[in-house]
Amino acid sequence: MQLPNLSRLRGNMVVRMALSLLILNVAIFALAAFSLYETRIQYERRAEVETRNLVQSLASKIQADFHTIDLALLTIADEAERQYDTGGIDKAVFDAFIEQQLARLPKVDGLWATDADGRVAYGVGLAREYVAALVGDGHYALLRNDANSGLVVSKAIIDPEKGQAQFFLARRMNYLDGTFAGIIYAHTGSAQFIKNLSALDVGSKGVVSLFNDDFTILARYPALADGNRAAGVRIASPLLHETFAAGKSNATLRSVSDTDGVERVVSFRQIGDTPLNLLVGISTESYLARWKKESAITSVIFFVVLSFSLSILMYWGLRKQMLAKKKIEQVNRAIDAENEMNRIIVHSSPLAIYTRDKNGLVTAWNQACERMFGWAEAEVIGTPLPTVPPGKEDESEEFRRQILERDRTIQTEVQRQRRDGTLIDLIVTMAALRNAAGEIEGYLAIAADITERKAAEKRVEFLAHHDTLTELPNRLLVRDRFNQAAAYADREGKKVALVFFDLDHFKAINDSLGHSVGDDLLIEIASRLKSTVRLIDTISRQGGDEFLIVLSNLSDADIIPSILGKYKKKLQEPFYIDGNELPISMSIGVALYPDDGMDFDTLLKKADMAMYRAKDAGRNTYRFFDEQMNVEAMDQLLIRSGLRRALERGEFELHYEPQISLATGKIVGAEALIRWRHPEQGLVHPAKFIHIAEESGLIVPIGEWVLKEACRQGVEWAEQGLEGLTIAVNLSVMQFRRGDLEKTVIQALDESGMDPRLLELELTESVLIQDVENVLGSMHELKALDVKLSIDDFGTGYSSLSYLKRLDVDKLKIDKSFVCDLVRDADDRAIVNAIIQIARSLNLTTLAEGVEDVKIYAALKEMGCDECQGFYFSRPGNAKNFKAYYLDRQDNPLKMM
Numbered sequence: 090m091q092l093p094n095l096s097r098l099r100g101n102m103v104v105r106m107a108l109s110l111l112i113l114n115v116a117i118f119a120l121a122a123f124s125l126y127e128t129r130i131q132y133e134r135r136a137e138v139e140t141r142n143l144v145q146s147l148a149s150k151i152q153a154d155f156h157t158i159d160l161a162l163l164t165i166a167d168e169a170e171r172q173y174d175t176g177g178i179d180k181a182v183f184d185a186f187i188e189q190q191l192a193r194l195p196k197v198d199g200l201w202a203t204d205a206d207g208r209v210a211y212g213v214g215l216a217r218e219y220v221a222a223l224v225g226d227g228h229y230a231l232l233r234n235d236a237n238s239g240l241v242v243s244k245a246i247i248d249p250e251k252g253q254a255q256f257f258l259a260r261r262m263n264y265l266d267g268t269f270a271g272i273i274y275a276h277t278g279s280a281q282f283i284k285n286l287s288a289l290d291v292g293s294k295g296v297v298s299l300f301n302d303d304f305t306i307l308a309r310y311p312a313l314a315d316g317n318r319a320a321g322v323r324i325a326s327p328l329l330h331e332t333f334a335a336g337k338s339n340a341t342l343r344s345v346s347d348t349d350g351v352e353r354v355v356s357f358r359q360i361g362d363t364p365l366n367l368l369v370g371i372s373t374e375s376y377l378a379r380w381k382k383e384s385a386i387t388s389v390i391f392f393v394v395l396s397f398s399l400s401i402l403m404y405w406g407l408r409k410q411m412l413a414k415k416k417i418e419q420v421n422r423a424i425d426a427e428n429e430m431n432r433i434i435v436h437s438s439p440l441a442i443y444t445r446d447k448n449g450l451v452t453a454w455n456q457a458c459e460r461m462f463g464w465a466e467a468e469v470i471g472t473p474l475p476t477v478p479p480g481k482e483d484e485s486e487e488f489r490r491q492i493l494e495r496d497r498t499i500q501t502e503v504q505r506q507r508r509d510g511t512l513i514d515l516i517v518t519m520a521a522l523r524n525a526a527g528e529i530e531g532y533l534a535i536a537a538d539i540t541e542r543k544a545a546e547k548r549v550e551f552l553a554h555h556d557t558l559t560e561l562p563n564r565l566l567v568r569d570r571f572n573q574a575a576a577y578a579d580r581e582g583k584k585v586a587l588v589f590f591d592l593d594h595f596k597a598i599n600d601s602l603g604h605s606v607g608d609d610l611l612i613e614i615a616s617r618l619k620s621t622v623r624l625i626d627t628i629s630r631q632g633g634d635e636f637l638i639v640l641s642n643l644s645d646a647d648i649i650p651s652i653l654g655k656y657k658k659k660l661q662e663p664f665y666i667d668g669n670e671l672p673i674s675m676s677i678g679v680a681l682y683p684d685d686g687m688d689f690d691t692l693l694k695k696a697d698m699a700m701y702r703a704k705d706a707g708r709n710t711y712r713f714f715d716e717q718m719n720v721e722a723m724d725q726l727l728i729r730s731g732l733r734r735a736l737e738r739g740e741f742e743l744h745y746e747p748q749i750s751l752a753t754g755k756i757v758g759a760e761a762l763i764r765w766r767h768p769e770q771g772l773v774h775p776a777k778f779i780h781i782a783e784e785s786g787l788i789v790p791i792g793e794w795v796l797k798e799a800c801r802q803g804v805e806w807a808e809q810g811l812e813g814l815t816i817a818v819n820l821s822v823m824q825f826r827r828g829d830l831e832k833t834v835i836q837a838l839d840e841s842g843m844d845p846r847l848l849e850l851e852l853t854e855s856v857l858i859q860d861v862e863n864v865l866g867s868m869h870e871l872k873a874l875d876v877k878l879s880i881d882d883f884g885t886g887y888s889s890l891s892y893l894k895r896l897d898v899d900k901l902k903i904d905k906s907f908v909c910d911l912v913r914d915a916d917d918r919a920i921v922n923a924i925i926q927i928a929r930s931l932n933l934t935t936l937a938e939g940v941e942d943v944k945i946y947a948a949l950k951e952m953g954c955d956e957c958q959g960f961y962f963s964r965p966g967n968a969k970n971f972k973a974y975y976l977d978r979q980d981n982p983l984k985m986m
């Protein structure tokens with residue numbers, strides 16, 4: 090899941106956004122602060138300018154007032170001078186004159202004049218008493234002594250009780266000669282000034298003060314907080330003092346008032362040349378009130394902006410949070426769905442899926458696990474894995490260690506146990522499980538039950554090396570065992586024997602009793618041999634009725650006959666299969682390592698050869714391989730390779746053996762017998778090559794040639810006067826199986842023009858028994874052609890009499906093995922007699938083969954046999970010889986009797 094990354098991403102975006110807004114707000118704040126600071130400076134400057142202007146303006150106004158007063162004083166001084174000049178001052182007139190002037194001066198409430206001695210002599214209005222007190226003051230001496238002293242402002246007189254200051258503007262009065270005549274005073278008080286002062290708008294907590302050059306306040310607006318008018322209070326401001334000390338007559342300062350504690354911007358200015366100074370102060374609070382208002386508005390705007398941006402940020406953050414929450418919910422739902430899907434997949438999986446934590450305890454266990462191992466989920470969760478069988482703990486632990494410590498994914502085949510203790514084969518894939526932090530916290534295992542597959546593999550492996558029927562080792566395995574035995578023999582100076590067994594007449598058992606009886610017999614034989622061989626020896630089935638035993642660790646080959654005797658004894662006891670008592674015998678061939686060969690294939694071939702020699706020797710015996718066998722084998726090989734060429738080169742010829750009627754002594758037929766005129770070996774008899782032709786399949790074209798040649802010869806003879814002669818032709822079982830026999834017979838008859846009734850087809854009993862239905866079908870078709878059928882070598886096989894009926898056979902040929910000893914052997918005689926009786930009862934003709942003397946002939950005649958053949962009459966000869974014999978015989982049928 091990518092959730093942490095999404096969250097981090099969103100977190101980064103929020104932080105970035107918040108930072109941007111913060112920076113924006115800081116910038117706005119800084120701008121606003123700077124702007125406010127600048128505005129404040131402006132306001133301060135404006136206040137300074139304003140105080141300067143106000144003090145200037147007020148000082149001018151006061152100076153104008155002083156000038157008006159001075160004009161009045163000058164006028165009065167002039168009047169006094171004129172009156173002195175005209176005889177002296179008339180007090181009444183002069184007072185009246187002064188009163189006139191006073192009336193024109195609204196800000197003056199008394200005009201008083203002294204004489205040259207300082208006595209207040211004239212005047213009207215208020216404050217006469219103060220004028221007397223002024224005499225002796227510094228200004229007085231100035232005015233008296235300086236004729237040009239101009240307007241002089243007297244020292245203020247403070248009335249502490251009233252809180253008022255009284256002061257006077259004075260001018261020297263002269264006599265006509267210019268000498269000092271007295272002083273004219275215009276009285277004014279702080280109240281007058283306060284009117285002027287209060288006319289100024291100095292704002293809240295502003296101040297307008299008139300003070301003396303000794304820093305004594307003469308008038309102040311507004312009054313002090315305690316109601317005092319402040320006159321007489323001394324200004325203590327060090328800054329003001331310093332400024333005065335520096336000789337400045339005007340300046341603008343910022344200071345905190347020592348009288349009322351208010352901070353102000355103040356400008357002061359000396360009024361003309363008077364000792365009076367005017368001070369205008371605008372309180373910081375006042376001049377900054379607007380600034381503060383603007384600041385407040387700016388602050389409000391800023392905070393509105395800030396709040397707005399914070400709101401936007403919060404909204405954006407919340408929105409992001411909501412979206413993130415939604416996304417998380419979506420992701421969680423997707424995770425839940427995925428988990429649910431995983432749960433369903435895991436639980437419905439046909440594969441066993443379980444998980445274990447780091448300590449090896451089971452943390453998950455699906456239904457397939459329950460089915461596969463037999464433990465329910467509730468039983469195993471939180472417990473160690475119960476499926477590890479005893480002895481496999483270390484293996485399981487090693488897997489777990491590799492996954493957890495080396496982070497390996499393991500796929501392996503293991504054996505585990507079910508609840509009932511049975512073992513099952515599994516293919517397991519194991520991989521580490523990690524938590525959200527990426528740490529390994531356990532592992533997952535997915536297991537499939539491969540017990541059946543493993544069993545099948547084992548079975549395939551077994552079958553690859555064993556025979557399916559008997560479960561004995563097969564040729565592959567026995568070869569391996571031989572190699573091991575040979576290697577051991579090399580080291581120890583020992584011998585190894587390959588003993589090749591072939592069951593005698595097994596084919597007949599198979600054919601007569603069926604394959605299942607044959608199979609059961611082979612199983613039983615295998616079992617007996619198995620129980621007889623030593624542990625170090627190996628018995629195997631080579632196929633069919635062939636067995637091979639590897640006898641290991643032989644010190645001497647002399648021991649082998651006694652070992653074979655042991656086997657023979659074991660096999661001599663009859664077998665009981667499916668209700669049949671089956672006595673068996675074996676033909677055995679033996680080849681020795683290293684004497685006869687150094688490899689398995691060579692020795693097997695030689696043991697096989699030796700086995701055939703045992704067969705040739707009459708079966709139920711054994712033969713050791715000798716080199717002569719090899720020579721014979723080579724002959725056979727040459728025969729095999731020469732057979733095909735023989736047909737192409739026309740090396741075959743037919744010899745004919747006469748068949749005699751016992752009743753007439755006349756030749757009634759001829760058995761066609763093939764011969765091979767080999768370019769080097771001369772005339773080769775069929776016993777040497779027919780079985781090879783059968784093995785190779787060449788018997789089919791060879792048999793076709795025989796049929797055609799026999800028919801051709803039969804017709805030729807018939808045309809030459811050998812009439813009514815039956816030509817008997819031997820058929821091989823291969824011709825039934827591989828060839829289109831009926832078609833071949835028809836062709837032979839058609840091509841030759843032979844009378845089908847003169848063609849006799851000889852079949853051995855084994856031909857009849859193999860593939861019965863197929864052979865029956867073929868034979869019925871052949872019979873339909875009107876050809877005759879005879880059973881060759883009758884009495885040697887396992888044929889059933891019922892077949893004889895079904896086959897519609899014409900003749901039984903009694904095998905020569907019964908015939909040749911007929912005279913001496915009562916058993917043979919009995920057999921021959923029985924066959925003749927059976928044939929008679931079935932209305933079949935009998936023919937006895939192998940009549941070698943006249944006694945046999947006589948005995949057969951006496952027994953009622955119909956026909957006979959044998960060397961007593963004639964050996965098989967070529968067509969020319971046969972014809973000669975025939976002609977000779979026909980003329981004197983009883984010649985040999």
Ligand SMILES: Nc1nc2c(ncn2[C@@H]2O[C@H](COP(=O)(O)O[C@H]3[C@@H](O)[C@H](n4cnc5c(=O)[nH]c(N)nc54)O[C@@H]3COP(=O)(O)O)[C@@H](O)[C@H]2O)c(=O)[nH]1
Nearest residue numbers: 762763774775776795819820821881939940941958959960
């Ligand atoms: N499928 C085919 N089989 C054929 C053909 N030609 C011959 N054969 C079979 O080969 C076997 C050997 O035959 P052969 O060497 O020719 O021997 C035959 C006779 O010579 C021999 N015989 C006849 N009379 C006597 C006798 O008095 N004593 C004695 N020891 N041998 C004798 O018997 C052979 C004929 O036997 P049978 O066929 O059973 O009648 C042999 O099995 C032939 O069948 C062929 O063309 N096709």
